[in-house]
Amino acid sequence: MSSQEGKKRLLVLDPYAGIDWRRVGRHKAALHLHTLQSDGYQMVEEVVRTYQRHGFSILAITDHDWNRPNARIEWKHLPPEVASPYPKEPYPENYPANPTWPWTDYGCPGPEELGLIGIQGNELTFRHHINSFFCDYGVWYERTGPGAPYGGIVDAEGREVSEDDQIRGIRSRNGLAVINHPGIDDKHAWWDRKPLDWYVERFRNHPAGGLVGIEVTNCESRNSPYDEGVWDQLLARFMPWRPIWGFGADDMHKLEESRQTFTTFFLDEPSAAGVRRAMLAGRFCFSSSTRGASYRDESFQMAEFPLLKGVKVSPEKGTIALRVENCDEVRWIAAPESLEPTADFRTSDSPWPRGRVVHVGNILDYRKTPGIGSYVRAELVRAEGEHTPRRYGVQVG
Ligand SMILES: [Zn+2]
Numbered sequence: 001m002s003s004q005e006g007k008k009r010l011l012v013l014d015p016y017a018g019i020d021w022r023r024v025g026r027h028k029a030a031l032h033l034h035t036l037q038s039d040g041y042q043m044v045e046e047v048v049r050t051y052q053r054h055g056f057s058i059l060a061i062t063d064h065d066w067n068r069p070n071a072r073i074e075w076k077h078l079p080p081e082v083a084s085p086y087p088k089e090p091y092p093e094n095y096p097a098n099p100t101w102p103w104t105d106y107g108c109p110g111p112e113e114l115g116l117i118g119i120q121g122n123e124l125t126f127r128h129h130i131n132s133f134f135c136d137y138g139v140w141y142e143r144t145g146p147g148a149p150y151g152g153i154v155d156a157e158g159r160e161v162s163e164d165d166q167i168r169g170i171r172s173r174n175g176l177a178v179i180n181h182p183g184i185d186d187k188h189a190w191w192d193r194k195p196l197d198w199y200v201e202r203f204r205n206h207p208a209g210g211l212v213g214i215e216v217t218n219c220e221s222r223n224s225p226y227d228e229g230v231w232d233q234l235l236a237r238f239m240p241w242r243p244i245w246g247f248g249a250d251d252m253h254k255l256e257e258s259r260q261t262f263t264t265f266f267l268d269e270p271s272a273a274g275v276r277r278a279m280l281a282g283r284f285c286f287s288s289s290t291r292g293a294s295y296r297d298e299s300f301q302m303a304e305f306p307l308l309k310g311v312k313v314s315p316e317k318g319t320i321a322l323r324v325e326n327c328d329e330v331r332w333i334a335a336p337e338s339l340e341p342t343a344d345f346r347t348s349d350s351p352w353p354r355g356r357v358v359h360v361g362n363i364l365d366y367r368k369t370p371g372i373g374s375y376v377r378a379e380l381v382r383a384e385g386e387h388t389p390r391r392y393g394v395q396v397g
Pocket residue numbers: 123129180181
């Protein structure tokens with residue numbers, strides 16, 4: 001990212017600064033997974049072991065806080081025989097709004113035993129979906145507002161619970177929040193798209209130490225340009241002083257319909273604490289593909305994805321150089337041309353301009369390249385047959 005000071009652009013925020021690329025651990029993360037404990041189709045253990053088999057080392061089960069276990073059985077999508085018997089009595093204190101954590105309470109070996117990094121998670125669902133990580137925050141109140149649960153919720157004292165209350169609740173329990181899949185179609189009973197100002201307000205209201213970013217790709221939004229547009233619009237307004245890190249997630253409900261969307265962390269220390277630090281510092285990148293996959297019976301096509309092997313910033317030369325593999329093109333993307341909406345956000349998948357490609361190639365001269373405002377990010381693209389696996393990273397400002 002660059003900020004203009006007189007005529008000289010300065011790089012003031014580089015999340016990859018200080019990474020020793022020869023030694024750093026690369027960890028593939030699935031940060032948005034559902035199981036039978038809410039509206040997913042499989043048991044915790046099957047989900048965990050399947051993702052592990054496909055090379056994931058960081059997993060967060062983020063079951064919905066509003067669904068009781070076995071929603072798919074209740075909705076007759078699955079037969080009663082496959083129901084999960086968990087959680088067993090005594091129920092967790094905030095049941096059923098509890099995270100599916102610890103895994104051992106749900107019939108799955110713990111992350112240490114499996115050699116994985118497990119992250120406590122929960123998807124807050126009553127309003128805009130928000131993932132909470134590293135804490136047990138969840139909302140379920142039997143007394144709810146008119147039209148509940150979609151029309152609003154109230155807490156035990158009868159007070160309306162807003163998204164701001166939820167983000168504050170996560171933070172007060174030392175958790176981190178990520179805003180999920182902004183561009184999901186408006187056709188769901190439980191979803192209404194928000195205007196851009198809504199996102200701007202949330203990131204203005206909450207510090208980067210609590211609300212760390214948004215999902216930029218999610219299987220639910222099917223690589224729609226909507227979420228990427230929200231991201232660019234936010235970055236243009238907030239960078240470099242208030243970073244908004246971008247995440248990619250499968251939002252997996254059924255292992256047969258996983259989407260090859262994931263986040264890769266660069267960790268010095270392979271632990272939950274290391275993931276937390278990396279989440280706060282932006283030491284990760286995310287990937288998506290136009291090709292879906294069944295994780296149940298296909299192998300993960302990691303070789304399809306471009307690889308980010310290193311980032312070298314030279315303040316003297318004013319360049320950012322990327323070392324990449326498996327990559328057909330590196331695109332550098334800076335702020336959108338306009339910050340004005342161009343279409344109805346409820347019906348259009350491109351309701352506002354996305355960032356502009358200001359350069360193509362491994363090395364960016366950020367001082368001389370025209371069009372760079374307050375940030376620039378890189379997108380690594382590869383063509384694999386008719387598919388396009390992408391990796392997004394290097395968000396600097
Ligand atoms: Zn969701």
